[in-house]
Amino acid sequence: MTIFAQFFGATHEVTGSFHLIHTDKSRILLDCGLFQGRRKEAEMKNRALPLDPAILSNCVLSHAHLDHCGRIPMLVKGGFSGRIFATATTADACAYLLKDSAKIQENDAAYLNYKIVRNFLGGVAEGGPKMSKAKRRQVKTLLKASEARLNDAIIAKVQAAHHLERIEPIYTIEDVEACLPRFFGQDYRQEFAVADDVSCTLYDAGHILGSAMPLLSITSGAGRKNILFSGDVGRFGKPIIRDPTLSFACENIDLLIMESTYGDRRHDDDGDLKGKLKDVLRETFARSGSVIIPAFAYGRTQELIYFLHELYMEGAVRKVPVYIDSPLATNITHVFDRHPENYDSDTRRNFLNNGIKPFAFEQLRFVESVEESMAINRDQKSHIVIAGSGMCEGGRVLHHLRHKIHDEKHTILIVGYMGRNTFGHLLQEKAAAYEQGGRQGQAPTVRFYNKEYPLRARVATIGGFSAHGDYDELLRVIRESNLRVKKIALVHGEEEQISAFQKRLQNTGYDVVAPRQGESVEVP
Numbered sequence: 001m002t003i004f005a006q007f008f009g010a011t012h013e014v015t016g017s018f019h020l021i022h023t024d025k026s027r028i029l030l031d032c033g034l035f036q037g038r039r040k041e042a043e044m045k046n047r048a049l050p051l052d053p054a055i056l057s058n059c060v061l062s063h064a065h066l067d068h069c070g071r072i073p074m075l076v077k078g079g080f081s082g083r084i085f086a087t088a089t090t091a092d093a094c095a096y097l098l099k100d101s102a103k104i105q106e107n108d109a110a111y112l113n114y115k116i117v118r119n120f121l122g123g124v125a126e127g128g129p130k131m132s133k134a135k136r137r138q139v140k141t142l143l144k145a146s147e148a149r150l151n152d153a154i155i156a157k158v159q160a161a162h163h164l165e166r167i168e169p170i171y172t173i174e175d176v177e178a179c180l181p182r183f184f185g186q187d188y189r190q191e192f193a194v195a196d197d198v199s200c201t202l203y204d205a206g207h208i209l210g211s212a213m214p215l216l217s218i219t220s221g222a223g224r225k226n227i228l229f230s231g232d233v234g235r236f237g238k239p240i241i242r243d244p245t246l247s248f249a250c251e252n253i254d255l256l257i258m259e260s261t262y263g264d265r266r267h268d269d270d271g272d273l274k275g276k277l278k279d280v281l282r283e284t285f286a287r288s289g290s291v292i293i294p295a296f297a298y299g300r301t302q303e304l305i306y307f308l309h310e311l312y313m314e315g316a317v318r319k320v321p322v323y324i325d326s327p328l329a330t331n332i333t334h335v336f337d338r339h340p341e342n343y344d345s346d347t348r349r350n351f352l353n354n355g356i357k358p359f360a361f362e363q364l365r366f367v368e369s370v371e372e373s374m375a376i377n378r379d380q381k382s383h384i385v386i387a388g389s390g391m392c393e394g395g396r397v398l399h400h401l402r403h404k405i406h407d408e409k410h411t412i413l414i415v416g417y418m419g420r421n422t423f424g425h426l427l428q429e430k431a432a433a434y435e436q437g438g439r440q441g442q443a444p445t446v447r448f449y450n451k452e453y454p455l456r457a458r459v460a461t462i463g464g465f466s467a468h469g470d471y472d473e474l475l476r477v478i479r480e481s482n483l484r485v486k487k488i489a490l491v492h493g494e495e496e497q498i499s500a501f502q503k504r505l506q507n508t509g510y511d512v513v514a515p516r517q518g519e520s521v522e523v524p
Contacts (some may be wrong), residue, residue: 016034024197053076062213098176257488262497263499
C-alpha cells in the first residue's frame with residue numbers, strides 16, 4: 001500500500017488544520033482544528049467532520065490554538081477511541097482552551113435560541129414590522145431570569161411546544177471533559193510509538209509555549225518513510241520560548257507538510273519592543289492616565305507580562321498595578337508557570353537562575369470575578385489592564401473601554417493584528433485620522449454596547465508581537481536546518497500567501513504542491 005497524506009482543513013486558508021496520514025496499517029490524524037471566520041460559513045464547516053472518527057488510530061497535535069485543536073471534543077464524541085499525543089504543555093493548555101471554547105458555543109447557542117423564541121412570541125417575521133417596546137419588555141420578562149441570565153428552561157419549553165428550530169452547541173463542556181483523558185503529554189526530542197508502524201518525535205516550533213513540529217517515522221514494506229509537519233512556525237529571537245528547531249535527529253524528510261501563513265510577507269524590523277512599550281507607558285503615566293491592552297490569552301498576554309516584569313525590575317517605568325482581566329489568560333499564565341522546562345535560555349538566566357518567577361510580581365493581579373473587573377474602573381490612579389478579546393470584538397476589554405475611551409489622558413495600546421472588519425481595526429483607523437488632523441475639532445465617535453462614545457483616548461500600536469514566522473523565517477527552517485527534503489506540501493495559507501511561497505520554493509529547486517480540500521499527496 002502507498003503511504004500518502006490527505007488534507008481536509010487549512011487548505012488554501014488559515015483555519016481548520018486537519019491532515020490525515022494513511023499507512024499500510026494505520027491512519028494518523030495531524031491536528032483537529034476549528035474553522036474560524038464568518039459565523040455561518042464557519043458553523044457549517046465545523047458541524048460535520050470530514051471522516052468517521054472511528055477509523056483513526058491516533059492523533060498528534062501540534063499546538064493548543066483552536067484552529068489546530070478546537071474540534072477534538074467532536075472527534076471523541078463521534079467515536080474516536082485512540083490517544084491524542086502532544087507536548088505536556090499543549091495537553092495542559094487544551095483543558096482550559098477547549099472548556100472556554102465550549103462555554104462560548106453554549107452561550108452563543110443559548111442566545112440564538114432566545115432570539116428565535118423572542119421573535120416568535122413577539123410576532124416578528126423576517127422583513128416585517130419590529131416588535132413594540134411594550135411587547136419587547138413583556139417577552140424579555142418571560143425569557144430572562146435577570147438582565148444577564150436567560151431562562152433556558154422556558155425557552156426550551158416554548159421551542160418544543162411550538163416545534164421551533166433548536167440550536168445546539170457544536171460541543172459542550174461535558175464533551176470536553178470526556179476527551180481530556182485521551183491526551184498524553186510527551187517530551188520534546190523523545191521518540192514514542194503512535195501506532196504499530198509509526199513512531200513520532202516532537203521538535204520545538206517556536207510559535208507558542210509547547211508548540212511542536214511532529215516528525216512521523218513510518219515503517220512499511222517500502223522501507224522507512226519520514227513525514228515532518230511544521231505546525232505553525234514561530235519567530236526567531238522572541239522572549240520566553242525557544243527558537244524554531246534547526247537541528248533534527250532525522251535528516252531525510254520524504255514529505256514536509258509546511259505552513260505558509262506569511263508566505264508572501266516579511267515582518268517589519270521589530271526594533272526594541274520592550275523600549276516601545278516603555279515609551280507608551282511613560283507618556284500615559286505622565287498624563288496620569290491608564291493603559292488598556294486588548295490581547296490574546298495564549299502567548300501575547302504572557303509576553304506582555306514578561307516585558308512589564310523586566311521594566312519594573314529595571315525601574316524603567318512607574319510600578320502601577322497590572323490587571324490581567326481574562327479568566328482564560330489567567331489559566332494559561334498558570335500553564336506557563338507550570339512548564340518552565342520549555343523556557344528559553346534568556347528567561348532561565350534573567351529569572352529562574354535568580355529564583356524569580358517570570359509571570360509573578362508584586363503589582364500583577366489576576367482578576368477573577370466580573371465584580372472585581374468592574375471595580376477596576378473606579379480606580380482613578382494610573383494602572384494597566386490586559387484583557388480579552390484580542391481584536392476588541394467582545395469580552396471584558398469592552399467595558400474597560402466604555403469607562404476610558406472618552407478621556408484623552410488614557411491610552412488604548414494595540415499589540416496585535418486587527419482583522420479588517422473588527423472593532424479594533426475601526427479604533428485604529430479613526431484614531432489615526434484624528435491624529436493626522438492634529439486632534440482638532442470634535443473627536444470621532446464609535447458605537448458599542450448600543451451607545452455612541454467619543455474616541456478621545458490615544459490609540460497606540462506596537463507591531464512586532466506576531467507569533468508567526470514570515471517567509472524568511474519559514475525558509476530558514478528548510479534551508480538552514482540539517483533537513484534534506486524530497487517533497488513539500490503547503491498548507492495553512494490564504495491563496496496569495498500560499499501561491500507566492502510555492503513559487504519561492506520552486507525557484508530554489510524544491511518539489512512543491514499546494515493540495516486542495518480532500519486532495520491526497522503520495523509520500524515519495
